[in-house]
Amino acid sequence: MLRGLAASLVVFHHVCQAVESSSPRLSFINSLYGLSKFGAVGVDIFFVISGFIMVFLTTDPRRKQLGAFEFLRMRIIRIVPLYWIYTTAMLFLVASPFAFRAHTFGWSFILKSYLFIPGYNSSGKLHPLLDQGWTLNYEMYFYLIFTAFLGIARPKAVAYMSLAMAGSITIAFAFPLNFAPYTFFTEPIVLEFCLGMLAGILYNRGSLPNRKLTIAFLTLALAIWALTIRFSFDMKYRFVFSGIPAFSVVLALLALEKQGRLPKSSSWLLLGDASYSIYLTHAFFTLALAAALKTHMAAVIPSMDLLIVAAIPLFLLPGILSYRFLEQPLTKWLRTVATQQSKNVPHGDNKHHVLI
DSSP: OHHHHHHHHHHHHHHHHHHHHHOSSOOHHHHSTTHHHHTTHHHHHHHHHHHHHHHHHTTOTTSOEEEHHHHHHHHHHHHHHHHHHHHHHHHHHHTSTTOSSOOOOOHHHHHHHHHTOOOOOTTSSSOOSSGGGHHHHHHHHHHHHHHHTTTSOHHHHHHHHHHHHHHHHHHHHHSOOSOHHHHHHTSGGGHHHHHHHHHHHHHHTTOOOOHHHHHHHHHHHHHHHHHHHHSOOOGGGHIIIIIHHHHHHHHHHHHHHHTTOOOOOHHHHHHHHTHHHHHHHHHHHHHHHHHHHTTTHHHHOSOHHHHHHHHHHHHHHHHHHHIIIIIHHHHHHHHHHHHHHHHHSOOTTOOOEEEO
16 A cells, blocks of 8 residues: 555656656646655555565565575566666657657666666766666675575574675665766765565564554654655655654554454555555656647646645556556466466575575
């Protein structure tokens, strides 16, 4: 459900960006301080959830044990194929006469976009060809680190990973280098995965907040987020103003679920299942919206705010269809192939097994 909420927030954020950057008319939502930027917190929620899920998957005794290679292969199957499909679609789009905006890039940048290597785009940002793929660069970085520590008991592994990430950030702060991957992977935002892993440890130990603490965590998150809407903040403090509240919400809702106080909604569960497809597909439609608003379309729309509200469910729908007819069958087929290959290959004396 939280993943569904996170995906919806990201769509809201990018729709607001499209309207703000392309419409000659200002929307009320975009004029409310940081409200239009607030949706970016969906990314922070995703990162915390990723940290939690990795700990949960590798400690749940009900799940099949896999070695480090198989674990990483399953993560690649989950992330890479669909990302490559939509990156390729974006590549054809920007190279076509129907491109929404001018792009300047070479083959090196294209290759980096496919291989999850940070590189500067034509706007000077460390974003790949499929713009929102910058978050997936972080996800793959986290998966590689997590895989490296699979042979260690979860609490110790989480401590070592957190120290390694915090140490790299400290070193980069003290010794900055003009090298894109070094700059990118030493941003404090990576610590949000550590917060998620901490939530996983607390969950496994049964140390979730009680009812009063749950309310306190939710209140803290909402208060900080309210401040970010009212006052702008420097993105270098994103971990504090977005990451810590995201951790508070994830931990609080885990507690509410354990307490039986979290109502289930099939709609939010569907959005959660389709969240990855939603995340990858919605950019095509926000780009189209921005291009349309630069024409005479803006003059015939009665309200930019109504446009924002109406666009969100419309842009969620393609992601749901992508999940149902592309992501789900493709992932299922690839996992079946991977499982069959694993049965046919002897594993030897691999002592490091994990759960997935």
